[in-house]
Amino acid sequence: MIRPRDDVALMEGYHSPQLDVSVRLNTNEAPDAPPESFTAALADAVRDIEWNRYPDRAAGRLRAAIGVLHGVGPEQVFVANGSNEVLQTVLLTFGGPGRTAAVWEPTYALHSHIARLTGTGVVVGERGADFSTDLGEVERVVRDARPSVAFLCSPNNPTGVVDPPDTVRATLGMVEAVDGLLVVDEAYGQFAPWSAIDLLAEETPLVVSRTFSKTWSMAAARLGYLLGPSWVVAELDKVVLPYHLDAFKQMAGVLALEHVDDMNARVARLVEERGRLVARLSSLDVDVWPSGANFVLFRPRAIGGREVWQRLVDRSVLVRDCSSWPRLEGCLRVTIGTIDEDDSFLSALEEALR
Numbered sequence: 271m272i273r274p275r276d277d278v279a280l281m282e283g284y285h286s287p288q289l290d291v292s293v294r295l296n297t298n299e300a301p302d303a304p305p306e307s308f309t310a311a312l313a314d315a316v317r318d319i320e321w322n323r324y325p326d327r328a329a330g331r332l333r334a335a336i337g338v339l340h341g342v343g344p345e346q347v348f349v350a351n352g353s354n355e356v357l358q359t360v361l362l363t364f365g366g367p368g369r370t371a372a373v374w375e376p377t378y379a380l381h382s383h384i385a386r387l388t389g390t391g392v393v394v395g396e397r398g399a400d401f402s403t404d405l406g407e408v409e410r411v412v413r414d415a416r417p418s419v420a421f422l423c424s425p426n427n428p429t430g431v432v433d434p435p436d437t438v439r440a441t442l443g444m445v446e447a448v449d450g451l452l453v454v455d456e457a458y459g460q461f462a463p464w465s466a467i468d469l470l471a472e473e474t475p476l477v478v479s480r481t482f483s484k485t486w487s488m489a490a491a492r493l494g495y496l497l498g499p500s501w502v503v504a505e506l507d508k509v510v511l512p513y514h515l516d517a518f519k520q521m522a523g524v525l526a527l528e529h530v531d532d533m534n535a536r537v538a539r540l541v542e543e544r545g546r547l548v549a550r551l552s553s554l555d556v557d558v559w560p561s562g563a564n565f566v567l568f569r570p571r572a573i574g575g576r577e578v579w580q581r582l583v584d585r586s587v588l589v590r591d592c593s594s595w596p597r598l599e600g601c602l603r604v605t606i607g608t609i610d611e612d613d614s615f616l617s618a619l620e621e622a623l624r
């Protein structure tokens with residue numbers, strides 16, 4: 271009987287358990303629906319789609335609109351079905367058998383998972399004790415493994431730590447010196463004080479990936495993108511499947527970008543709410559890590575993380591249980607929700623910690 275590839279047979283799939291609870295703060299989605307005016311405009315636009323035709327293969331309008339948002343040309347924008355597909359396309363193009371991708375753990379599990387799926391070898395470095403990127407460790411890994419693709423994640427998931435500009439610049443220099451490509455995953459970039467987009471240049475092997483899933487209240491749309499040198503984007507365009515972006519999604523992206531002010535206001539609200547949540551958490555018997563994202567990592571001091579997670583579920587609050595993940599023993603991650611959701615979480619947590 272047919273069997274999967276040996277490496278696939280040994281893999282575990284990616285799991286993000288969903289439970290039927292009233293407060294879901296486990297997957298870093300935006301707590302609110304997109305603006306009403308966006309949903310209405312999209313509903314109108316759907317009628318005008320030429321459903322019998324293939325969509326615009328180059329997603330021209332969407333790329334141009336994303337380019338305008340970030341002050342780059344459309345030829346520096348690659349768009350795909352979620353930033354996970356962006357990362358997969360990067361690895362299919364610049365990784366693959368005989369090549370290596372570097373990650374520094376703990377970080378987003380899909381970087382190494384997608385690398386393995388594409389047949390790319392994975393080399394793992396460590397972050398510092400406070401989860402910051404340790405440049406000595408970056409140098410060791412890059413020198414030894416000479417990775418084709420190196421991943422930073424800033425703000426990092428699941429820790430929330432933001433890499434400062436000097437760290438990204440120094441990492442970029444090391445990766446460039448071994449003819450590699452540095453990918454900065456900025457799925458939470460809008461929540462952070464700075465962006466590696468500022469470092470992009472046509473001669474520099476740096477790309478920055480972003481997504482509509484978190485900030486834009488559009489996880490359901492599956493839309494992500496990458497900004498980078500035009501020669502990188504041209505290679506990605508060769509690799510991704512033809513017509514991978516359907517007409518509806520392209521439309522949704524273009525219309526969403528007409529609501530930038532609204533989205534920025536939401537981000538500002540979430541950042542403010544993050545401050546309130548962190549302050550409240552800091553008064554409880556938990557360790558809390560400073561976050562530049564729309565989630566916060568914390569660790570109960572006196573009771574095991576798994577036990578606290580279960581007690582929260584018993585109170586109909588779901589957070590991400592990271593307590594059994596390597597390097598994150600006992601940790602839980604909570605997404606910033608609405609004020610009401612966060613209050614429910616906080617009172618459930620106070621009870622759970624008793």
Ligand SMILES: *Cc1c(COP(=O)(O)O)cnc(C)c1O
Nearest residue numbers: 352353354378427457481483494
């Ligand atoms: C959520 C997340 C993504 C995936 O985003 P999609 O665009 O929904 O595929 C990518 N990177 C990180 C770090 C994330 O947390």
